[in-house]
Amino acid sequence: MTSYDAIVIGGGHNGLVTAVTLAKAGRKVLLLEAGNDLGGAARTEEFAPGFHVSSIAHLLNRLHPDVVKTLELEKHGLRITPDDFAPSVALSMDGPSLVLHGAYGEMLTGASSSEQSAWKQLRAQLLRYAGVLEPFLSRRPPDLAGMWLLETAALGQTALALKRLGKEDMRDFLRVLLMNVADLLDEQLADIRLKGLLAFDATLGSHLGPRSPTSLLGLYYRLAGEVGGAAGAQIVPKGGMGAVIAAIRASAEKAGVNVRTSAPVARIIVEKGRAVGIALDNGEVLRARTIVSATNPATTLLDLVGPRELDTGFVRKVNNIRMKGDVAKLHLALDRPPQFTGVDAAGHRGRLVIAPSPDHVERAFNPSKYGAFSPEPVMEITLPSLADPSLAPDGACVLSAVVQYAPYALKEGWGAGKAKFLEAIMAQLEAYAPGIGKTVRHTELLTPADIETRYRMPGGHWHHGELQADQMLISRPVSGWSGYDTPLDGLFLAGAGSHPGGGVSGAPGLNAARRIIAMKG
Template sequence: MSSSDVIVIGGGPNGLACATRLARTGRKVTLVEAEATPGGGLRTLPGPAPGFAAPSLAHLVWHLDPRVEAGMKLAEHGLTWAARDLPTTVLSQQGALTVTRGQTRGPDAEAWNRLHSRLSRMAERLEPFRQMSPPRLGAGNDWLSLARHALGLRTLGAADFRELLRLLLINAHDVATDELTDPRLRALLCFDATLGAWAGPRNPNTLILWLDRLAGQVAGQKQALCLPKGGMAALAEAMAQAAQAAGVMLRAGARVARIDIAADRADGVTLETGEMLSARMVVSAIGPKPTLLSLVGPAHLDAGMATRLRQQKSRGATARLVLALSGAPDFGCDLRARLVIAADEHAVDLAFNPVKYGEVPEAPVMEVLIPSAFEPGHAPEGQHLLSAHVQFAPHAPKDPVKAKKALFAAAMAQLERAAPGIGALVIAHDFLMPQDIEARYGMAGGSWHHGDLSVEQMLFLRPLPDVARYATPIAGLWLTGAGTHPGGLSGAAGWNAAEAIERARA
């Protein structure tokens, strides 16, 4: 039986960030990853046809936590960028409209630029909350830190501070229609506020999702809306190399069957092969539900905790589409951009409505990227790879086979309208519904976030108040990953969790 000080389960960006920071404290850290290579949702997989390489889930970097980038010295481990500050082009019947670094031109440009700048200022004041562990009740230093960040909000000025309090409770649709007249800009606001969420733009509190996304971009600075050179796997590879340089032992192809508990304390893990790895501390980055309900089991939890975990909302609403194309699609715009297919705010809302009842939308909205337009290596020469996130998809459709077929057809129809003739270019495709994502990646409900990003499951309530500080009720067992505060693939949750573990030892 091999022994370590810490075992980290899951080699996604948060697991790698956490393992690296812990190893730098002198601990002997082993990271176990079920797949052949680490990276989680950042990995690159064989595409749907020979010669194509496709992103597994994430196809661009929305933001990379600057603490992680600097602390892991990712540039020294080979991370470079094929493109930064990707423009976003909204495609609709009115024509294409491009937003670059949050600014645009056109009839409604002044209103959009003013709104985006105002919300970015607010988001900047929220970013420190993303970079701190949830406070402990009765811990003076924690509350002092929280109070310091809260006082920072007052630097917005009285008017903006009151506006922030109002916006935290409002829905994205109302802000879009109140502030903007161009349907394409309304569509973009509503789309980005609900991307990856089980929520439509009319749902309460959806504007906070956009503020959260903006906060991460403010923190990421130049590393926001970027594409790593070599694809998303290059970021995963740089993080893996950084972890190994810090002394982390990587065990790929090692799937954990259970977390071992002895005397009410985490005692290591047992792999599916039967091999046992011993450690006095286990950190899981694979999601709260699979960790506590499957790898630990309800027998080691009190009944209330087990019930709350089962009831925690984890509903994926995004389908994953990859197309191998024989040539370049004609979207009528520069392909070196993030493309959003959404006619207006109503289109985003209508795409979500059927999902609430286990049905699929007739006209889904989509985020599209053509990685092969940025650099070679994603597709054979002269051919292209299209990667798309299709919104919205039911996580529990009434008829899974029928729903998958219908949503794929609807997505292809949308692409055909945006890029006439694209259907004739398709060599092969790969299409994953949320239930496929759950089966392939182990994400509860097919949610990339390992739990809904809803107001009752965000910030210091994530994933549940009982385990919001990364520690679980089981001594020596900790959580990190997208299911913990602040969520996402930026590495922030992993970095925060490692800090919480260090403080607990101090």
């Protein structure tokens, strides 16, 4: 048996961040990844000969600045400048597109002057209000029963941010906090293309429609993140998301983290209510003072630990975490770059969104409530090989699309429904980029069921659990256990199922490591 100070289970970006942070604090750390490569759903993979694409996450929009600083990622090859910020393009079938430029719409083009003015005011308001929530998202959520110093500081910062809003803004912040996004957009904007784009962004990755209560929180969550020092900014990383993972891995190597791939964990060893080690599938036993799991919380607690080691009430809470995914991922290998109607060359290098109006997004959502998909799905499209030609053969192009409202529990089953869903997606693409279908060399469509199998994500949910009001902050992953601790001494959670949730931020991993260090774990 080999002993370590800490063993981290899961080699996605959060597991890597945790491992590096602990190693830099002087811990002897072993990182175990079940697959044959690191990065999880943020890898760059070859899906057809010569065609490479970001596996699930394909945009970088919330890599936490504390992660960049702590891991010294810029020294390890990460390069982000304002020139890299990708525009957001609201596609139109029969006219010019509408474009948000810079860091989430610092400039708006393709709309009337009155709409530009209205958007400027709304954007400023959204960023102010997201700033109120930001201190919570970047730290361990407050333990209301026994707060420690940093938690008290976060609450104090939030109170100060609220005070700085002023009386009128504070009232409005409290009024709109739990609103649905469609109502807020109807109050302040007129252009359905802009409203459709914002409604899509607010609900992306969640089982919510624009008119679902609390859906506005999704937009705040997006804008509370930042990249390159700018809130709401997003980039299509050169080399795909794997380039980001490569920088984090280089930091891990520099810090002395021992990394093992193709090392699936069979169980977490518990002795007298304390996690003391792990057993691999091959029977090898490894011991450590601290065990950290950056995998799904249900997998960790119900499969690797087992219900017999846990309180019945706690097990019930874990079983009730909603984590059925509602998003599919499409990869297309194309003979040549497509031409989307009304989009210039710069727009094609950004994110292209098919969400013509909030009502269209709502109609696309409705069937998913009953285990079906819309014949007109909404989606976010990138063409990463335009920014990095190495991702595709000469003259060819990669298309990567996140397609919203693909229910995990499809009523007819994905065996029967997958081809029909792909047909609906391709029909949408053809409507906005005429002729694209004739250029397709290879297609890969990953349904939530496929994502579950390939990336070991129960339910195929990229957040490892719905990111909604009742599963955020002090209720993530479950109420009473939101601070990365678990009922077992020595066992901590550090994945997207923990606060503050998914996206390539590294915040759950960093916050968990800081908690362990503070407890001298």
